Amino acid sequence: MESTNAFTNALAQLTKAAAVIKLEPAMYQRLALPQRFLAVAIPVTMDDGSVRVFHGFRSQYNNARGPFKGGIRFHPAVSEDEVKALSLWMTMKCAVVGLPLGGGKGGIIVNPKELSTGELERLSRGYIRALYRYLGPDQDVPAPDVYTTPQIMAWILDEYEHLVGHHAPGLITGKPLAIGGSAGRGTATAQGGFFVLDEAMKKMGKKVAGTTVAVQGFGNAGSNMVDLLAAHGYKVVAISDSRGGVYHEAGIDSKQLQELKNNGMSLESYCSGKAGACRAITNQELLELPVDVLVPAALENQITAENAPRIKASLVLELANGPTTPEADEILFTNGTKVVPDILANAGGVTVSYFEQVQNAANYYWPEAEVMSKLKAIMVESCSAVWKVQEEHNITLRTAAHVVALRRVTEAMAVRGI
Ligand code: GLU
DSSP states (O other), X not given: OOOOOHHHHHHHHHHXXXXXXXXXXXXXXXXXXXXXEEEEEXXXXXXXXXXXXXXXXXXXXXOXXXXXEOOEEEETTOOHHHHHXXXXXXXXXXXXXXXXXXXXXXXXXOOGGGSOHHHHHHHHHHHHHHHGGGOBTTTEEOOBOTTOOXXXXXXXXXXXXXXXXXXXXXXXXXXXXXXXXXXXXXXXXHHHHHHHHHHHXXXXXXXXXXOEEEEEOOSHHHHHHHHHHHHTTOEEEEEEETTEEXXXXXXXXXXXXXXXXXXXXXXXXXXXXXXXXXXXXXXXXXXXXXXXXXXXXXXXXXXXXXXXXXXXXSEEEOOSSSOBOHHHHHHHHHTTOEEEOHHHHTTHHHHHXXXXXXXXXXXXXXXXXXXXXXXXXXHHHHHHHHHHHHHHHTOOHHHHHHHHHHHHHHHHHHHHTO
């Protein structure tokens, strides 16, 4: 039976890379567990006066290269193992793009769509009250992830600064610009993915004109990616959100789709009055469409051993974390599909988070063009380094990315003596 436990799958990826570099067993054992895992109960007074207690987590996976770094997820499917997996991936992600940061991740088991703004604020403040001793600009630096926003980062920072009694903008990234956010952070995950896609297309000898794309997920990463693709001549023919999606052969007008979503309408209502083939599709159908590029930008375990044989795209760009299972990876590799892995493809977000920290520390802020040119240089260079390792060893791009990252993480561990 195929595993959908994200931590089991993350360790399987680590194991493959460890074999390529013949990693010492003690190093492997150290990397197979988070350095510290925190679990907290967060009582929140709800608007009706009742109290609900939420489960919150922070996994501090590895800090050999720098402070733990990684987002906080608010989602009903959050679990201890999911948070551990995401924090292992953050460790590898920061290393593959060469950031002087370790890896961490947080989460709360909650469906934020069911909370009022006031309840969400009290939950966010409760999370940092429970954990603030373990976080800080030089210890562990959170950021947004699935269903968390710049506003949530602002509440967390404000609560933290009240607790410690001084300004500390470097505590958290993905903040609103008004309190020390970085220009370009909002679109950074998609933008970084786009730079990597451009580079991958060149390496594969593919032309952009006429290239069709399906994007699963219409959150921060997915919706910004759709805009970038459309602006650069790609034809986005399918988009979905958690409720389902839409396929339009002629190419989807993303602005119109965003308006529908903002008005609380389902994506499929987009088709009314459209010329050419246009229909509602499920998230599963989207993955199997006859497109050139597939962009999973939602959650884990979307491409599995079950549907991988039917994936038709020749290039998969993982903007989500962990969308492909290890078994599916093998199938796609055998079929010649290139999978640009999450830890490379979506590293633009944490890269601009790093720039945000640097700007906070200097209290000096860069124009967006400077952020973007620095981001581009890092993404293009990292993509080339991973591509080279993949060719040298004839391995998947994922294993190659983990090899690049693992070499860097274990070098830092070795010189520290752990
Ligand atoms: N949550 C994002 C990720 O998975 C960003 C993390 C960060 O900026 O620290 O990469």
